[in-house]
Amino acid sequence: MVKYLFKRLLQGLVSVVIVVACVMVMIYSLMDRTLIFAKDTNYSHQSNNQKVAYRYEKWETYGYLDYVTYADYLNDLTVKGEIDEDTRSSAVSIGRKAKKDSDLVKEYVQKFTDFYESKGYTVIRLDAVMMNKKKYAAGGQQQLFAYKNIPLTTRLAKYFSNLITVESIHDVPEVEGERGISFTLHDPVYGGEKFSPAIIGNGTTHKYLLYFDNKFPYIHQNIIEINLGKSYSVNEGIDVATTMSRAQGSFLKSEITYPSGLTENSADDLHTATYLKDSREASMVNETRFVDDYTNVDTVKAGKSKIGYSFTIGIIAVILSYVLAIPLGILMARKKDKLIDQIGTLYIVFIIAVPSLAYIFLFKAIGGSMGLPTTFDMESSSKLMYILPIISLALPQVANLMKWLRRYMIDQMNSDYVKFARSGGLTENEIFTKHILKNAAIPIVQGVPASVLGALIGAIITERVYVVPGAGNLLTEAINQYDNGVIVGVTLFYALLSVLAIILGDILMSMVDPRISFSTKDR
Amino acid sequence: MNYDLDKYGLSKEELFARVDHSSLESEKITAPRYSYWHSVFRVFFKKKINIVILILLGVILLMTYGYPLLVEYDRYTNLLSSAAKHLSPSKALKEMGMSIHWILGSGASGQSTFDALWTGARISVSLAFVCALINMTVGVVIGALWGFSKKFDTFMMALYNIIGNIPYVLLISVLVMLFTPSFWTMVFALTVTGWLTIAYFIRTQVIIIRDREYNLASKCLGTSIFRIALKNILPFMTSVIVTLAATEIPSYISYEVFLAYIGMGLSDMSLGRLIYEAEGAMLTPGWGFEFWSPVAVASIITIVLYVVGQNLGDASDPRTHM
Numbered sequence: 001m002v003k004y005l006f007k008r009l010l011q012g013l014v015s016v017v018i019v020v021a022c023v024m025v026m027i028y029s030l031m032d033r034t035l036i037f038a039k040d041t042n043y044s045h046q047s048n049n050q051k052v053a054y055r056y057e058k059w060e061t062y063g064y065l066d067y068v069t070y071a072d073y074l075n076d077l078t079v080k081g082e083i084d085e086d087t088r089s090s091a092v093s094i095g096r097k098a099k100k101d102s103d104l105v106k107e108y109v110q111k112f113t114d115f116y117e118s119k120g121y122t123v124i125r126l127d128a129v130m131m132n133k134k135k136y137a138a139g140g141q142q143q144l145f146a147y148k149n150i151p152l153t154t155r156l157a158k159y160f161s162n163l164i165t166v167e168s169i170h171d172v173p174e175v176e177g178e179r180g181i182s183f184t185l186h187d188p189v190y191g192g193e194k195f196s197p198a199i200i201g202n203g204t205t206h207k208y209l210l211y212f213d214n215k216f217p218y219i220h221q222n223i224i225e226i227n228l229g230k231s232y233s234v235n236e237g238i239d240v241a242t243t244m245s246r247a248q249g250s251f252l253k254s255e256i257t258y259p260s261g262l263t264e265n266s267a268d269d270l271h272t273a274t275y276l277k278d279s280r281e282a283s284m285v286n287e288t289r290f291v292d293d294y295t296n297v298d299t300v301k302a303g304k305s306k307i308g309y310s311f312t313i314g315i316i317a318v319i320l321s322y323v324l325a326i327p328l329g330i331l332m333a334r335k336k337d338k339l340i341d342q343i344g345t346l347y348i349v350f351i352i353a354v355p356s357l358a359y360i361f362l363f364k365a366i367g368g369s370m371g372l373p374t375t376f377d378m379e380s381s382s383k384l385m386y387i388l389p390i391i392s393l394a395l396p397q398v399a400n401l402m403k404w405l406r407r408y409m410i411d412q413m414n415s416d417y418v419k420f421a422r423s424g425g426l427t428e429n430e431i432f433t434k435h436i437l438k439n440a441a442i443p444i445v446q447g448v449p450a451s452v453l454g455a456l457i458g459a460i461i462t463e464r465v466y467v468v469p470g471a472g473n474l475l476t477e478a479i480n481q482y483d484n485g486v487i488v489g490v491t492l493f494y495a496l497l498s499v500l501a502i503i504l505g506d507i508l509m510s511m512v513d514p515r516i517s518f519s520t521k522d523r
Numbered sequence: 524m525n526y527d528l529d530k531y532g533l534s535k536e537e538l539f540a541r542v543d544h545s546s547l548e549s550e551k552i553t554a555p556r557y558s559y560w561h562s563v564f565r566v567f568f569k570k571k572i573n574i575v576i577l578i579l580l581g582v583i584l585l586m587t588y589g590y591p592l593l594v595e596y597d598r599y600t601n602l603l604s605s606a607a608k609h610l611s612p613s614k615a616l617k618e619m620g621m622s623i624h625w626i627l628g629s630g631a632s633g634q635s636t637f638d639a640l641w642t643g644a645r646i647s648v649s650l651a652f653v654c655a656l657i658n659m660t661v662g663v664v665i666g667a668l669w670g671f672s673k674k675f676d677t678f679m680m681a682l683y684n685i686i687g688n689i690p691y692v693l694l695i696s697v698l699v700m701l702f703t704p705s706f707w708t709m710v711f712a713l714t715v716t717g718w719l720t721i722a723y724f725i726r727t728q729v730i731i732i733r734d735r736e737y738n739l740a741s742k743c744l745g746t747s748i749f750r751i752a753l754k755n756i757l758p759f760m761t762s763v764i765v766t767l768a769a770t771e772i773p774s775y776i777s778y779e780v781f782l783a784y785i786g787m788g789l790s791d792m793s794l795g796r797l798i799y800e801a802e803g804a805m806l807t808p809g810w811g812f813e814f815w816s817p818v819a820v821a822s823i824i825t826i827v828l829y830v831v832g833q834n835l836g837d838a839s840d841p842r843t844h845m
């Protein structure tokens with residue numbers, strides 16, 4: 001059993017890697033790269049060589065290619081100590097045309113060209129565009145740079161090797177005091193007197209590696225970090241995993257004591273402190289608050305995270321749909337072809353045939369006329385706003401579950417064991433709930449993990465219609481803004497969940513039905 | 524035993540009559556003639572509701588394909604007259620004169636909602652039919668092969684496991700993003716992996732029937748695999764295929780509406796795009812018709828197609844022909 005599941009998991013992970021590779025090929029190789037400039041006003045305002053350079057620069061940020069300018073190359077050499085500052089400043093000024101270069105410049109341009117061409121880069125030199133003999137045209141300055149498209153294998157390897165990062169005490173280049181990890185029973189964030197164990201690192205990226213607080217799940221860690229991919233336009237510079245799991249809404253202020261002893265009414269969450277080099281020198285505020293350079297803190301916010309909202313709504317809808325659909329499905333099968341079955345079938349046809357958008361709007365209109373809030377508001381404490389999104393998600397699921405449960409139960413009703421049970425004198429109630437349901441529920445049970453994990457993904461239409469700040473919209477938003485990092489990250493997340501859901505479904509099914517076995521010995 | 528035959532009105536001679544043996548007559552089968560498709564339609568039309576729905580479907584198809592031919596639809600004819608925008612049906616009829624164009628009011632740029640509706644419906648319904656045709660054909664053929672060949676099965680299962688993990692929304696939207704969202708791009712996006720689920724469904728059905736005794740017998744008698752597939756299995760699958768088509772066609776209309784709503788729809792006017800563009804009008808008093816009429820038409824089309832398909836599927840199951 002374990003061996004089989006391990007094999008399945010491995011196969012699943014392989015298919016996840018292939019899926020990510022497919023998506024990478026689609027967005028990085030097949031897509032027209034100039035599309036990302038469609039809404040970019042900076043781009044349309046530029047002209048000539050500057051526009052070309054800007055294009056490559058953007059492509060680098062969006063992860064299409066590796067782009068190095070001649071000036072960067074010289075800077076690099078200076079940092080390494082191969083050339084001195086004077087040589088750099090005279091070598092950097094290339095001529096308007098290659099012919100006009102001085103000897104020194106020629107030498108370094110040649111070096112630059114040789115170095116990058118040997119690494120498979122394409123070197124491009126754009127001659128100056130002139131208005132007249134002395135004046136450059138707008139953006140017409142000469143340019144010299146090298147670029148190389150990132151091959152799929154490199155991209156994949158880089159992506160998966162950066163997926164999980166583990167904190168180490170050598171993460172930060174320079175740190176005050178001794179590098180190391182210390183354990184305390186009295187977390188300094190709570191004033192150092194309250195009992196609260198914490199692990200604190202010095203030299204690590206995060207200061208607090210393990211700590212307790214009053215928020216679910218009460219124990220938190222910063223040791224292992226998951227990086228699904230950096231966002232460029234949806235949530236600039238922030239990782240997808242953070243975008244999905246970070247709290248939203250207004251700041252939640254409270255009385256907090258900073259490491260320096262300063263007490264202030266602030267929303268800063270000191271547990272999230274990360275290292276920021278020279279941050280105390282740069283800012284007076286940090287100087288008065290902190291005693292080390294772990295000053296980059298997140299804020300405490302009143303709302304839930306994107307996944308939090310999606311999951312709350314989704315999971316309640318899932319529970320509600322199972323609670324409603326199972327008795328209704330049984331009832332429909334028992335009263336086959338009677339009025340209740342016909343009404344149920346009508347409802348199922350309605351849900352299958354009508355576009356989901358249409359009935360969600362219908363539920364919204366009906367709910368609105370009953371006085372329920374139709375838009376979601378993070379600041380409101382009212383729980384009423386959850387009702388309509390939950391109903392909109394649950395009702396289609398009810399129809400789907402009912403449809404299959406009825407089908408499976410009717411198929412089971414003609415089985416010999418049912419006739420035998422009936423001849424044995426069991427009541428219809430007993431036959432349906434104890435005998436038929438147990439057999440008919442097996443395929444239904446397999447779908448439970450998928451619907452629970454599906455609640456994490458969020459629902460695109462429902463969340464949009466009710467303005468829920470959930471995770472469902474992230475993918476469409478990323479696609480609309482050509483945010484490649486987010487698209488890849490979200491794909492990986494979806495694919496992992498679906499692989500996991502299928503495997504968990506099979507495990508659950510074999511637990512419910514002892515006849516199903518996955519170990520080869522029993523077969 | 525002595526029966527009083529007179530009581531039954533029978534003479535002694537009538538009890539038995541000798542019939543001569545005829546080798547030709549003995550070969551005759553006296554069961555009523557059975558024609559498959561004849562029986563399908565007999566069962567289908569026995570339900571009176573089917574006739575009503577079929578007429579409704581006819582009217583809708585006539586409107587979708589016929590009406591746009593008669594009317595030249597231009598969105599921006601009334602763009603400059605501010606009095607023509609966002610009119611309710613009664614106001615529009617009063618304002619623009621009694622005409623069929625204005626029975627559903629007018630939209631954001633003063634266009635006739637009724638005209639826009641059928642122009643959009645033509646694109647949406649065509650998209651659904653074309654996608655269903657491609658997916659069903661490819662899906663059924665590949666599914667049949669998949670069910671028969673063991674080697675092909677391992678390969679296809681691996682493919683299915685990989686492609687099944689790509690979220691459908693992601694795939695479609697990335698494809699729409701890659702190309703300009705025209706009609707044929709949308710067809711491509713909806714069919715590039717859409718056939719796979721159908722093929723998988725057909726494969727399961729084929730495997731169930733493949734190893735039945737009558738097929739085994741047929742194989743032992745030397746029937747070729749191709750003939751078994753065509754003559755033994757395909758007739759069995761007809762009702763399954765028709766039922767599948769009944770859920771497939773409306774689902775493409777739903778998909779189109781959904782994609783348009785998330786902003787990845789067609790650039791042509793379609794039902795989905797109409798709904799997407801009129802979303803803001805939903806809650807504005809007096810503008811409701813702009814939003815609810817495409818929603819209603821999309822729903823009616825999908826429901827009618829679904830019900831016709833389901834009932835045709837039921838009728839094409841030979842077990843209902845008794």
